[in-house]
Amino acid sequence: MATRQGPSSPQDYFDAGMDLLAAEGVSALTIARLCGELGVTKGSFYHHFRGVEDYRTQLLTHWASNRSAQVVAAAGAIDDPVRRLRVLLQAGVELPHEAEAAIRAWSQRDPDAWRVRVAVDEARERIIADAFRAAGVDAVQAELYGRLAVVTLVGAQHRGATTDRAALRSMFDWMLAAALDQAGAAPRSGRPRRATRSGS
Numbered sequence: 001m002a003t004r005q006g007p008s009s010p011q012d013y014f015d016a017g018m019d020l021l022a023a024e025g026v027s028a029l030t031i032a033r034l035c036g037e038l039g040v041t042k043g044s045f046y047h048h049f050r051g052v053e054d055y056r057t058q059l060l061t062h063w064a065s066n067r068s069a070q071v072v073a074a075a076g077a078i079d080d081p082v083r084r085l086r087v088l089l090q091a092g093v094e095l096p097h098e099a100e101a102a103i104r105a106w107s108q109r110d111p112d113a114w115r116v117r118v119a120v121d122e123a124r125e126r127i128i129a130d131a132f133r134a135a136g137v138d139a140v141q142a143e144l145y146g147r148l149a150v151v152t153l154v155g156a157q158h159r160g161a162t163t164d165r166a167a168l169r170s171m172f173d174w175m176l177a178a179a180l181d182q183a184g185a186a187p188r189s190g191r192p193r194r195a196t197r198s199g200s
Contacts, residue, residue, distance in 0.1 A: 008040050010048045013055065014062045022098035026106040029056055060116045063103065067095075068120070072127060081134035082180065088131055089172040092124075092153055097163035104157065125150050136183040145179050 016037040020028040031045050031052055038044070049055040071091040078084040107117040129146030133139055149172065156168040 008038050008044050008048075010058070010062075012038055013045070013048060014059055017055070017059045018063070018096055018099040021102040021106075022096060025102045026056070026110075029059070031055075057112065060103070060113055063100075064116050064120050067091075068123060068127075075127075075131070081131065081136070082176075085128075085131045085135055085176060088128060089149070089176060090169075092149065092172065093165050093169045095153075097157045097165070101157040101163070104154070121150050121154075124153075132179055135180065137179050138183070141179070141182065145175060148175060 013034055016034050017029055020033060020037065029052065031042055034055070035042055035045055045055070049058065071088065075084045075087045075091075078087060103113065104117060107113040125143075125146040127146075128149045129142045132142035132145045137145065152171050152175070153168070156163050156171070
């Protein structure tokens with residue numbers, strides 16, 4: 001592949017890094033491999049990053065903040081709490097699971113990666129729990145569902161070489177239906193069902 005000096009952007013490097021993570025893990029995140037994937041010279045890399053450790057740090061930060069901010073903004077624009085939950089759970093299905101599994105393995109050996117990964121999981125738990133509370137689920141139960149959603153996600157990412165997204169979607173659907181049934185919320189509208197008196 002012919003190399004060029006530019007015009008690769010940091011986003012190009014982050015995209016290439018996620019692809020390499022998914023395919024080969026963190027050991028593939030070298031300057032040579034990244035530049036080879038993008039068809040650029042090392043000068044292009046050093047235009048954006050001080051070195052491979054700086055790149056890896058920025059990649060983790062990008063993973064932690066960029067997509068999460070987009071999903072939260074999109075979900076926040078939805079008034080109906082059940083629809084908001086569906087959007088958030090679907091976003092979970094569409095995550096780059098193979099790359100995330102590699103990040104989780106990376107975090108077992110690197111304290112910085114560990115801190116970022118923990119912060120991401122905790123933020124996801126809070127976002128999902130808040131959405132369940134808005135849909136009428138008891139606060140304590142909502143926290144448990146937030147944690148269950150993340151545990152389900154992590155388990156799905158590690159169950160096989162690739163994540164079965166259809167199975168993950170089914171598990172999320174089951175969890176949402178169970179939570180709404182427990183809360184007495186109408187699955188389609190998100191409005192609580194009107195309580196009925198016995199004998200009426």
